[in-house]
Amino acid sequence: MPTVAQFFLCGLLAVSARGQDYDGSPRDEDAFSYVQPENTTILGPYGHSPPVFPSPHATGSGGWEEAFAQAQDFVAQLTPEEKADMVTGQFGPCVGNIVAIPRLNFGGLCLQDGPLAIRVADYASVFPAGVAAASTWDRKILYERGFAMGEEFKAKGAHVALAPVAGPLGRSAYSGRNWEGFAADPYLTGVAMEETIRGFQDAGVQATAKHFVGNEQETQRNPTYDPDGTVTDVLQEAVSSNIDDRTMHELYLWPFANAARARVASVMCSYQRLNGSYACENSKILNGLLKQELGFQGYVMSDWGGTHSGVASIEGGLDMNMPGGIGAYGQDPKAGSFFGGNVTRAVSNGTLPESRLDDMILRIMTPYFWLGQDRDYPTIDPSSADLNTFSPRSEWLREFNLTGPRSRDVRGDHASLIRRHGAEATVLLKNKNNALPLRAPKTIAVFGNDAAENTNGPVNQDTFEFGTLAAGGGSGTGRFTYLVSPLAALNARARRDGTSLVQYWLNNKQVATSSVSDLLGVPTQPEACLVFLKTWAAEGEDRAHLDSDYSGNEVVASVAKTCNNTIVVTHSSGINTLPFANHPNVTAILAAHYPGQESGNSIVDVLYGDVNPSGRLPYTIARNGSDYNAPPTTEVTTNGKYDWQSWFDEKLEIDYRYFDAHNIPVLYEFGFGLSYTKFNISNVRAERVVQAIPSTPERLPVQPGGNPALWETLYNVSVSVTNTGPVHGATVPQLYVTFPDSTPSGTPPKQLRGFEKVALEPGESRVVSFALARRDLSYWDVVSQEWVVPEGEFTLRVGFSSRDLREVVRVTLVE
Numbered sequence: 001m002p003t004v005a006q007f008f009l010c011g012l013l014a015v016s017a018r019g020q021d022y023d024g025s026p027r028d029e030d031a032f033s034y035v036q037p038e039n040t041t042i043l044g045p046y047g048h049s050p051p052v053f054p055s056p057h058a059t060g061s062g063g064w065e066e067a068f069a070q071a072q073d074f075v076a077q078l079t080p081e082e083k084a085d086m087v088t089g090q091f092g093p094c095v096g097n098i099v100a101i102p103r104l105n106f107g108g109l110c111l112q113d114g115p116l117a118i119r120v121a122d123y124a125s126v127f128p129a130g131v132a133a134a135s136t137w138d139r140k141i142l143y144e145r146g147f148a149m150g151e152e153f154k155a156k157g158a159h160v161a162l163a164p165v166a167g168p169l170g171r172s173a174y175s176g177r178n179w180e181g182f183a184a185d186p187y188l189t190g191v192a193m194e195e196t197i198r199g200f201q202d203a204g205v206q207a208t209a210k211h212f213v214g215n216e217q218e219t220q221r222n223p224t225y226d227p228d229g230t231v232t233d234v235l236q237e238a239v240s241s242n243i244d245d246r247t248m249h250e251l252y253l254w255p256f257a258n259a260a261r262a263r264v265a266s267v268m269c270s271y272q273r274l275n276g277s278y279a280c281e282n283s284k285i286l287n288g289l290l291k292q293e294l295g296f297q298g299y300v301m302s303d304w305g306g307t308h309s310g311v312a313s314i315e316g317g318l319d320m321n322m323p324g325g326i327g328a329y330g331q332d333p334k335a336g337s338f339f340g341g342n343v344t345r346a347v348s349n350g351t352l353p354e355s356r357l358d359d360m361i362l363r364i365m366t367p368y369f370w371l372g373q374d375r376d377y378p379t380i381d382p383s384s385a386d387l388n389t390f391s392p393r394s395e396w397l398r399e400f401n402l403t404g405p406r407s408r409d410v411r412g413d414h415a416s417l418i419r420r421h422g423a424e425a426t427v428l429l430k431n432k433n434n435a436l437p438l439r440a441p442k443t444i445a446v447f448g449n450d451a452a453e454n455t456n457g458p459v460n461q462d463t464f465e466f467g468t469l470a471a472g473g474g475s476g477t478g479r480f481t482y483l484v485s486p487l488a489a490l491n492a493r494a495r496r497d498g499t500s501l502v503q504y505w506l507n508n509k510q511v512a513t514s515s516v517s518d519l520l521g522v523p524t525q526p527e528a529c530l531v532f533l534k535t536w537a538a539e540g541e542d543r544a545h546l547d548s549d550y551s552g553n554e555v556v557a558s559v560a561k562t563c564n565n566t567i568v569v570t571h572s573s574g575i576n577t578l579p580f581a582n583h584p585n586v587t588a589i590l591a592a593h594y595p596g597q598e599s600g601n602s603i604v605d606v607l608y609g610d611v612n613p614s615g616r617l618p619y620t621i622a623r624n625g626s627d628y629n630a631p632p633t634t635e636v637t638t639n640g641k642y643d644w645q646s647w648f649d650e651k652l653e654i655d656y657r658y659f660d661a662h663n664i665p666v667l668y669e670f671g672f673g674l675s676y677t678k679f680n681i682s683n684v685r686a687e688r689v690v691q692a693i694p695s696t697p698e699r700l701p702v703q704p705g706g707n708p709a710l711w712e713t714l715y716n717v718s719v720s721v722t723n724t725g726p727v728h729g730a731t732v733p734q735l736y737v738t739f740p741d742s743t744p745s746g747t748p749p750k751q752l753r754g755f756e757k758v759a760l761e762p763g764e765s766r767v768v769s770f771a772l773a774r775r776d777l778s779y780w781d782v783v784s785q786e787w788v789v790p791e792g793e794f795t796l797r798v799g800f801s802s803r804d805l806r807e808v809v810r811v812t813l814v815e
């Protein structure tokens, strides 16, 4: 196994032996000079992605050996044209399609969105969004959700789910797609990736870890094409995420290591450029980081239209071009493909080694055989083809055999699971004088345009004024078969409890500008005033602000003027500033994010205490929106081709790492969340579980997930957790590591490295343990290109949030 450094060397030699790319696109190693031939200072210290060639061939190691051998047999029987078909998407019934090869009994591949539902489908469930699932901090729920979604994808005949999401990670509070992913922390996101991927794949469906990597904003994520030119004429290139090596390893790459370790079938490369070179042709990230360093054995597929070259991309590590056509979003199949016939030609004339093309197909077919997708896999539901607006039948160039029952109901009993997950995901941020849970209140009033039914047609394809939000927009949304609104669920509960649900005011403008006491028009005020706020976000656009939409803050202010028990619920893509948080009449605040189809039932279960809230924030809520750093790059007003540069100069300081490093007070910190009961923590212990700890890992053969030595447990930390309150409930003890002073500068003051959800009866105690792996206790050393355990004393703190750390233990690993 060559070391990374050796690999770079042979990579460079290999490059100089190769020819120019035939389609005229820049080679990866040329990107720097291509991008800025005369003036390198514009790109500063970044803007260069080192060449890493050749693309490492898969071996099937790490558990896929048998499937790899099946894939080898398969590849050996393919004609050159069939080989090109295997790596090139075609417009067809699914969002992405690889055509069938009937003579080999291969039925093709159906790729479907997305991370919270099979989107292009009828009679399918809409699950809580990634940000909600992450708010559970519950490994079991994350797995269950992945498994249940996998069951639905499979029953609809989808082989590949375009989920889950670890990019965006959440560098910026404003990024439009943060809700599709999990948490603004690599550790929590890494665990969520692993559990979700295992869930999907245990259900028999290939998972796709996306978007690789540095996809932290929507603005200018794709090039600006010349509307008067041909489909490839670019006026301005996509934004370049310029990320230093240490930050890449410790933040953005980290959760993808978990994904590789979980044997994820596929990784989707992202739209934007990385250090000046498009992610889908960036040999450093695809060949170097993903396939070499992380030992990824599956295939890299492009984001839709994210391919910008043929052989250059293939040599850079791209294995599958989706959806196959050229241009923005690959939307013009008739314009040809960078792959397809170009691949056949490039092999036949010696530009592209056939062994690399074979490697691409081996990578694609190994997970297919590993998951048994060659045996009795359900057919594609023909109804998906009708719902697929992305590639309507009129645009199909190839034949698809759509047999099997139409409009299959694949929802099973997932509704109850979604209801429970939605409730478990709800984060209770404030609960003054135990305003919650509600105890059969006599009267309730409801306010806000998020409370009730949508009045504007299809839900969640766009934002709309009236109606509750339970998912965001874009390819990551879902197609609801029903949606329980908060008001519908409250009505049902009121009937049961004999509550008078006084009235409801759903017009935000009216509530914000009226006297609520006039609106109420009754002598006694309601026992509780519930305010439902919403915040929309969608793929393709970053958020313009962090407030709730439709003057949500003014709605709360107006209600709280009159009602001394104002309870606010937010249905939101993520971070909201909450200027009303300390208002004396705002007694409770719940962040419910996007909970999926059972939204109303989930929140009512929490409001009434049928479910004791145990969600925790997967990000920080600042006191003021202007406190957040690292905004998306948006204000580029010049029109130079390469002017969109996003400098990740904050390095490791995103979210709580930033607030902690600068001692900035926050409103609600990362990891925070309340319960209807109380917990205590005691008896922290740290036990070394290996004898000697050298500062660098033993160089073991790379396995999926990287050097297995990085995953070896070095320390076992345990604490005793007690429910000291009156009712059953769950809490999330969290472990944060402070690295020794010898660690290079820029190391965040503390970093999450362990958590566990634990449910306890009143008075019950349980010992919870956290296994600290070598990676958890190392920093990425850019000089040696290795994870290094620093010398000196580590401080390990355990508590109930990133700023409520109660138990401390200090350990020295390396003298």
Ligand SMILES: *[C@@H]1O[C@H](CO)[C@@H](O)[C@H](O)[C@H]1NC(C)=O
Binding pocket: 019, 022, 023, 345, 346, 349, 350, 351
């Ligand atoms: C190989 O074929 C491609 C596409 O036809 C062409 O652009 C390229 O120049 C050819 N290379 C050689 C070495 O003939």
Ligand SMILES: *[C@@H]1O[C@H](CO)[C@@H](O)[C@H](O)[C@H]1NC(C)=O
Binding pocket: 038, 039, 040, 041, 042
């Ligand atoms: C290169 O770019 C920098 C930054 O924009 C500018 O200050 C400098 O004058 C440029 N140098 C040349 C030779 O154009």
Ligand SMILES: *[C@@H]1O[C@H](CO)[C@@H](O)[C@H](O)[C@H]1NC(C)=O
Binding pocket: 045, 046, 047, 048, 049, 050, 242, 243, 244, 245, 246, 248, 274, 275, 284, 285
């Ligand atoms: C990007 O550039 C920085 C600065 O030179 C370097 O540390 C990092 O390794 C590069 N990353 C990639 C993926 O090219």
Ligand SMILES: *[C@@H]1O[C@H](CO)[C@@H](O)[C@H](O)[C@H]1NC(C)=O
Binding pocket: 023, 310, 326, 335, 336, 337, 338, 339, 340, 341, 342
């Ligand atoms: C090959 O790629 C070029 C773009 O470089 C494209 O114009 C052409 O249509 C492609 N050929 C095929 C057969 O798809």
Ligand SMILES: *[C@@H]1O[C@H](CO)[C@@H](O)[C@H](O)[C@H]1NC(C)=O
Binding pocket: 102, 379, 401, 403
């Ligand atoms: C179409 O699919 C059905 C059911 O899977 C199969 O029996 C039939 O042979 C297929 N026809 C073609 C032309 O592939």
Ligand SMILES: *[C@@H]1O[C@H](CO)[C@@H](O)[C@H](O)[C@H]1NC(C)=O
Binding pocket: 560, 561, 562, 563, 564, 584, 585
């Ligand atoms: C809180 O509500 C009461 C009515 O119960 C009202 O009199 C008071 O002014 C409100 N407080 C604020 C700060 O608006």
Ligand SMILES: *[C@@H]1O[C@H](CO)[C@@H](O)[C@H](O)[C@H]1NC(C)=O
Binding pocket: 525, 564, 565
């Ligand atoms: C809230 O208002 C109600 C009705 O006016 C009153 O009975 C109650 O004492 C008030 N609660 C607080 C905490 O001020």
Ligand SMILES: *[C@@H]1O[C@H](CO)[C@@H](O)[C@H](O)[C@H]1NC(C)=O
Binding pocket: 579, 623, 624, 625, 626
């Ligand atoms: C938030 O920050 C802005 C800009 O620094 C400032 O103008 C504003 O007053 C702050 N708002 C609050 C509520 O502190």
Ligand SMILES: *[C@@H]1O[C@H](CO)[C@@H](O)[C@H](O)[C@H]1NC(C)=O
Binding pocket: 680, 681, 682, 683, 722, 724, 806, 807
């Ligand atoms: C909570 O734990 C601490 C030790 O961390 C202990 O001193 C304290 O007495 C405990 N409190 C309760 C209520 O159990």
Ligand SMILES: *[C@@H]1O[C@H](CO)[C@@H](O)[C@H](O)[C@H]1NC(C)=O
Binding pocket: 689, 713, 716, 717, 718, 767, 769, 771
């Ligand atoms: C870690 O410690 C806990 C509590 O002492 C124990 O139950 C568990 O088995 C230990 N795990 C390892 C890997 O040593």
